[in-house]
Amino acid sequence: MRRINPIPLAAVGIIALLALLVPYLGLPDPVRIDVPNRLAGPSWQHLLGQDEVGRDILSRLLWGARSSLTVALLSATIACVIGTALGVMGGFLGGVVDLLTIRAADIVLCFPPLLLALLVVTLLGPGAATLIPVLALVYLPGFVRVAYAGVLSVRHQEYVEAQRALGVGKLRIMLRTVLPNIGGPVLVQFSLAMASAVVLESGLSFLGLGVVPPSPSWGLMIGAARSTMAQTPLPLLWPCLALTLTVLSMNALCDAVRAAVDPHGVPPRQRRWLLPALLPGLPFRAGASLAVRDLTVAIDTPAGAVRPVRSVSWSVAPGETLAIVGESGSGKSLTGLAVLGLLPLVARPEEGAVLFGERELLRMDEAALRRLRGAELAMIFQDPMSSLNPVHRIGTQIVEAIRAHRPLSRRSAWQEAVALLARVGIPDAARRARSFPHELSGGMRQRAMIAMAIANRPTLLIADEPTTALDVTIQAQVLELLAELKAENGMGLVFITHALPVVAEIADRVVVMYAGEVVEHGPVAEIFTRPLHPYTAALLRSAPPEDGSLPQAIPGTVPLPQHLPAGCAFAPRCVSRRDACEAAPPPLEQAAPGHDTRCIRWREWQRLPVTQGAEA
């Protein structure tokens, strides 16, 4: 649990302290009537003036705080203790107890709270003594629910199961492990109940159904001052102010408690665009359809900027397929997103350039970039379930892509969408177009995604792990489909994946990324037969071999961008490491025309026989 914000805590503390100390402050009697001085303004004896029968307003205000907070505290405590006990029992013992407590709580929750309070007041008659059980009853179900949910979530966790297996009694387990675990949510519920009880108490008293006159209560004071508010508004405004400030600080405290118990990440920063800067003088491959040059992506964190993509360069020609491979965390997806200007809000391109034909995408304004996205430049995402909008029909989502770029009527766009679905191999396309994403299989959804991406015949398609979520047969079909589409339209394809076997099938050239950098880049045949970087070699060995022998996983994980080693980023996991590797980051060197590597020992790997490659 994090620290609770001190400001609301202090505010509530001051109010509570005042309520506690009223009897000792030497204030005038809050119920002493002084009719001749009714509605008198502020004076030294009566700092805030006197009310409609001459009672001291300040004194009544503070005594009111006392009664209000007492009622709130007692009712919330009773509700908390009983409710939590019932919820824990229901969750832990299950069966009949579960049924009785939880269902009963659900039924009570069916009544609007104020209505429930009124009903009970009818039965028991008004008064402060009734108020406490009434409010306790109103808040009870909330605690039952919270405690019950908390127990259910920890009940099957390993340490509880383990204790049960060790023969620890149910009661002991409940007290020792479950209660501390549900403490946070119960605390939040408690602060909510307190704040709400203050409001409800004042409301009931205002109606004359709560605290009985002449005892001081804010609700009663407001109710009584209404009749004279046209002449003297102050006796009305003081209790209004007191009530509002109290509820405000209690609500703020609720938020603070909630924030402390349940922290939700740091709010992201909102800068997206690179400040227009001079384009670096860029030599790029003639005829490239897309060229990424020295792209660096930064994420601003409280501890400073981290760079999950650093100085990455590659290019694709029309009709060519470039594969970007690497484990998760290598920065390959971020590179793809940066090209389309679709980076998450926290990330921003920091340096470099992306050239699409003559245009530079990183410095293009959003409107112009939008006209390219989904038209000439399209992207397919990894998880088709979350990448499709669950509330719109498949056909509608494709129509949207078409109509974003071409002024077609809804009707003809729909026909085109159906044709596209048929083109990507969805049987009964006219009917499927009317389906929602959750009604399709994984393979169908990915085909629909592809149909959406190719709707406007892009010249370049970036596919981010398009086959990861699919089984092998469907995977092969999707790859075949992509190859066909490429052949049909002569489009360039950037294929981002962590699966090397797929790369062998589809790619012309391969970029291997590790910890945000390109570590090797070359033609697919060379990469597979004579890798010049130990990471590439390790990736090849980690793929399931065709002869059925066991793949060799790479031990360790990709370092986080904020914890990069000083020298070669792969050194901690590299079996060929030398001391020299850790001295300085190795540069990306050209080993052969069109084949680069970031390993200082590449000359040794080059001399090894084919198929063994680096450190065989």
Place this chain on the structure above:
Amino acid sequence: MWVLRRIGVALVLVWIVASVVFLAIRLVPGDPAEIMLSQGGVSPDAAVVAELRDQLGLDRSIWDQYRANFQGLLSGDLGVSLTDQASVSGQVFARLPRTLELIAVAALVSVLTGIPLGLLAALRRGGWFDRLAMGLAGLSLSVPVFVVGTLLVLVFAQWLALLPAGGFTPFRTDPTRHVAQVLMPAITIASSLAPVLFGMTRAAVIDVITRDHVRTARAKGVAPAGVVLRHVLRNALIPVVTVLALHLGTLLGGTVLVEYVFNYPGLSGLLVDAVNARDYPMVQGVVLVISVLFVALNLTMDLVYGVLDPRVRRA
């Protein structure tokens, strides 16, 4: 299919609520008839108590009473008031439309302010507008409705004399006055509902905007307005509708204070009077009607939910 099941669950809930209301009155310790008649500690006359016991059928077995009670309910008979012998259902249904009108206007005002402002604040998250709106919503949520109502009366009726301080005029008698009288109570209710919708919309939009399908929409080149309306707001509305339904339900019994402040003769006022007079049949009738409406509202919202979120329909 799921529609039928929801309706079934709703009916069971209504039955449970009716039974609880019935039992609550019978299970209070002591003789209900005596409690009803004792006012201010004076013991009632034995003959009067006996008469009331007979009228309420309290001498019969609880099972008989229960059956009679439900037979009455099914034929729309909620009994007669103890204070003036008027038919409970007649009273209730005369006042129900007024309360519903109030809630409907309040809901409309809240939806039209809370949702757009919540969307705007979320899109400008962390900016000055967001912070200002968050502050106002927090403040508005902290001022109890009867304080808002009383202050509105003070300012707009007493000081500025722009609007009537309260009361009710049938629409047919005087449309302008009718609207003027509904306006302030409705705005008062909205002052607590709008910030809730605002906060929920803001949170939901912030959540939805980072989802993958929004990125897909942008990748398709959809214009920003389209992305925001069709992919962000449309999906964010699902939780907002749930919250709206919950709060509208609470309002069904929760307009008590507002009706009292504005002297608006709605259902809640009837309830408060009945509670004060210990008029059990009336209390029972009002609570029952409100509960039925509450359940019906939840059912409607479930159906709306099914339209908003096609995934629910499968269940």
